[in-house]
Amino acid sequence: LKEARTTTGKQLVTKGYYFDQGMRPTHKADIIALYESGKDESEIARQTNHAPASVGKYIRDYERVRTLLAYGTSVEDTRIILQMQPGVFRAYMSLIEQSHPELVLG
Helix, strand or coil, rough: HHHHHHHHCCCCCCCCCCCCCCCCCHHHHHHHHHHHCCCCHHHHHHHCCHHHHHHHHHHHHHHHHHHHHCCCCCCCHHHHCCCCCHHHHHHHHHHHHCCHHHHHHC
16 A cells, blocks of 8 residues: 555555544435435435445434434433444434424424
């Protein structure tokens, strides 16, 4: 990899912590925005060039958070119940605040 970078003069994208997006909601945001606009999972997968299983997981996780909040579960209790990593949970909360602020503020 080091040789390829030296030869090409480019930073080659690799998996791992250096190039990994980590918990940023970039893919989640795109996928959930399309979901909230009424697109189905297969169309979202095509548009975002993501595996259908990944798209489905993002949507199911988003819906799990949204549903608990809609039932009046506190934000902290929702995170504990779902046992999500804090960064992942914050990403979904940010998306919910954008699409359904009444669930967080109300």
